[in-house]
Amino acid sequence: MSAVLDKLETPMMQNAASAASSPVAANEPVAVVPEKKTKAQLRAAMDPRARAAQRRAILLKVIPPLLGIAAFILLWEIIALTSKGSFPGPWPTAVEAVKIFSDPFYRNGVNDQGIGWNVLSSLQRVGLGFGLAALVGIPLGFMIGRFAFLNGMVSPLISLLRPVSPLAWLPIGLLIFKGANPAAIWTIFICSIWPMIINTAVGVQRVPQDYMNVARVLNLSEWKIVTRILFPAVLPYMLTGVRLAIGTAWLVIVAAEMLTGGVGIGFWVWDEWNNLNVHHILIAIIVIGVVGLLLELLLIRIAKAFTYEDHH
Known part of the structure; x- marks a missing residue:
């Protein structure tokens, strides 16, 4: 019996000794921390x-x-x-641009102001007209897309009025509002409202019918249907309409200000043409393009922030 125990103890003792002599076994468990590599590495x-x-x-x-x-x-x-x-060539225009932007917010009277004030005045008109168009156009687009009867009633009017040039509405604004500034805002409103109405209505009409069936089964109110079902689904279409509207509004305000006068980037271009200052006209064209590009990039970022995509 002792001989058998000796034979059993011998391998066990050898295994214990080998385990004790092994550095990995002695230090188990070992947590391997990966070394952070620098960008250069x-x-x-x-x-x-x-x-x-x-x-x-x-x-x-x-x-x-x-x-x-x-x-x-x-x-x-x-x-x-x-x-x-x-x-004028690029270099003389650049030299003149340095002079203009060295003091863009000077004021020497009503019709002699820096380019900064003119851009801000145009942006203010665009903001007012565009905001009013959003307040009217987006809810109207929801209703047109939601109710077939209203869609059939309004669609012919939209098809008739949408192709009309925005500047054709300017005399109507001057006749109604008796002022250049509200007439320009009216022109921005009327040219901005169509993309918002159409894109919002199309988004509502493309909501899957299954969603509406579930809402009908759950007996949801119209407010909950709009806020819980329609609005999240229509948001990408609505933001596309907003992007199209802001681009059109910025295009139209320049032409409208050329006709109405006052303070604004369009009036500044026309005034410089009357002074035969082509350098300033070229600078204004570049400024108009840069501001339009910045507005477009801003709305693209907003659209990406509120657009949800499924990643599988």
Whole structure:
């Protein structure tokens, strides 16, 4: 019996001794903490082909816009050279722009103000007209999309009035409001309302019928149907209408201010034309484009923030 115990104890003691002598077994459990690598180490560890592809992608994003701008400036310079001095080139325009933007908010009277005040005045008119159009157009779009009878009643009127040029509504505004500023706001309102109505109505009509069936089974009120079902589903369409409306509004305000006068970027362009100051007209064109681009980018960010996509 003792011989058997000796044979059993010998391998057990050997296993214990080997376990004690093994550093991994003695220190179990071992928590391996991954070492944080710096960006330089990650770039060094990246496959050369992956690094080359990354550099190529960056260049494809940067080089084409730079080439487009360079081609535009070159074409501008060619036109200036062929015009024999009647059309200013890029460099004289840039020098004049530095002078203008060194003091954009000066005031030397009602009709002599810096470009900053003119842009702010135009944005104020756009904001008022656009805001009123949103207050009227979005609820009206919900009702048109929700009720077939109202859709059939209003759709012919929208189809008739939507193609009318926005500036054709300006004399109506002058006749009704007896003032240039409210007439310009009225013009912005009437040109901004159509994209909001149409896109909102289309969004409501494209809501899956299953959602409406569930609402009918649950006996939801019209307010809950709008707020819980329609609004989340229609929001992307509604924001698309808002983007289209703000772009149209910014286009129209320049033309409207040329006709009505007062303070505004459109009036500033027309006033500089009367003074034969082509440098300032070119600067105003660039400013109008930059402001329109910033408005578009702002609304795109808002649309992305409120648009939910399923990622599988």
